[in-house]
Amino acid sequence: MHVPDGFINAPVSVAAGVVAAAAVAVGLRGARHELEERAAPLAGLVAAFIFAVQMLNFPVAAGTSGHLLGGALAAILVGPFTGVLCVSVVLLMQGILFADGGLTALGVNITVMAVVTTVVAYAVFRSLVKLLPRKRRSITVSAFLAALISVPAAAAAFTLVYAIGGTTDVPIGRVLTAMVGVHVLIGIGEAAITALTVGAVIAVRPDLVYGARGLTAPLKLRVNGELVDTPAGAAPATGPAPAAAARSHRKVWLAGLATSLVLAGVVSFYASASPDGLEKVAADKGIDAEVEDHAAADSPLADYGVEGLGDARMSGGLAGVIGVGVTVVAGTGVFWAVRRRRTPDAQAGPGSAQAGPGSAQAGPGSPQAGKSV
């Protein structure tokens, strides 16, 4: 759902706009790096794809249906930079052309739906791909989990923006519970569809899945009926040494991730009992005082209090898990960026070899371009 005008106050909207502009600038730089001068047509077509796929209805049950949000899918298929860029362009065009989402809320929309979703999804995806065994199935599983986490993470990010600049003081705990609760459900659908779609792409054109680069098996030549490795230098080398190193890293990461998730989800659940206890005492006192004043009001209030407490605990645990997810993702991102910089150009860009076959059909592209203006 797009945030409309008037939902977030003006200063925070402007600040979110600045954040969004910075993110788009980073995305532009990154996309130019990822796609070089092919950036404009390719990113444009991918944006058109996301726009179209948001119209594809997935029936749920009893006449209801949902559709894909596309942030996680874009990040996995075309990479984080191009993904941020494509989803931002889709949001910009929806705002200007279809009045979908307020113009002043464009910054909030881009920050929450394009940046947070895409970056969280990609970070989760990449770290899982590194942790899990190098199989096609683990790509699908990672895509599922990445999409599953990215949607409630975006909801939590929205709640944060709302807490800073919301125009109504709905209790933040309740907003968080409602937003994250609803978006966990949405996230399950998004995750299933994203995983299935990535699986479908990877079955046909594994080279087009940006997030699965470097997982392709090294090229082998059949010489006299025997499979022989291609000479070094001809193919991107994925020798045994880096693989072993990756595996040893993998164990450490797996253990660390599991521990921090357990800590965040379970321990914070109990740890939050202490402040909750304080709150409960205060609430009890408050309720008691009110009960003395007008006794009729006690039962709904008491109900609210208990409900609120249970929700706060749940939301605390959930927030912890999401927080760890975001942190792991950010840390991994930094680590990964540093490591990538150290081994530049180890992997050639995909698709550059596949550009050939379609060139004969390129002619019709231009008249179509003219037609649809």
Add this chain to the structure above:
Amino acid sequence: MGAGHAHRLYRPGHSPVHALPPHTKLAAVLAFVLVVVSTPREAMWAFGLYALLLAAVAYAARVPAGSVLKRLLVEVPFVAFAVLMPFVAQGERVDVLGLSLSVNGLWGAWNVLAKGTLGVAASVLLASTTELRELLLGLQRLRLPPLLVQIASFMIRYGDVIADEMRRMRIARESRGFEARGVRSWGVLAKSAGALFIRSYERGERVHLAMVSRGYTGSMPVIDEMTASRAQWSYAFALPAAALVVCLLGWTL
């Protein structure tokens, strides 16, 4: 949704509002919405004046009221959310027809409804009076990065092509007896989405090669340089300027 979606909002015409350079209109709408958002919600009359201002623009643009109102339906999902606000917000409560509502929540709902509706109405007026290509040129004039504008223009140009491709896939599925029913058909639909991605990406590669073979080097040539005279700027900014006066009155009164 689907083909033609991109054109449906635009209403061709020759009104003075249609004739304004697109970048002045874009800037004016953005300024107007910003002013509306920063108006205090207690000044209810100010929002009435804003609505009158927009009505005047619609009159000048000869956009019938019915078409604007029909397009306001975009905001329906969010009206539902606004209706919930008085029930969940905190603070002082007031009894209306036997329901206990939060005063703060009522103000919040009013705030979101009024500002959201005005924002949507302003965007609808902009989209109704400005051609797609002009909008993109306007964005470029407003110093959006050229690459971003190029991506947006490719998205707009090929949006219908990709949507048509999706429709052909749907027709192919249905002519083979497929009917999307419940979660079990997700696999088929997701495979279609995957195929659509591959087709879109490959089309992007073909388009790029076609453009390279016609001399594309990474930037699009600007054929019609748009400029706006001072009179056009001041004409376009009559709307946000009037709104600003209302806003300042709203703060002081």
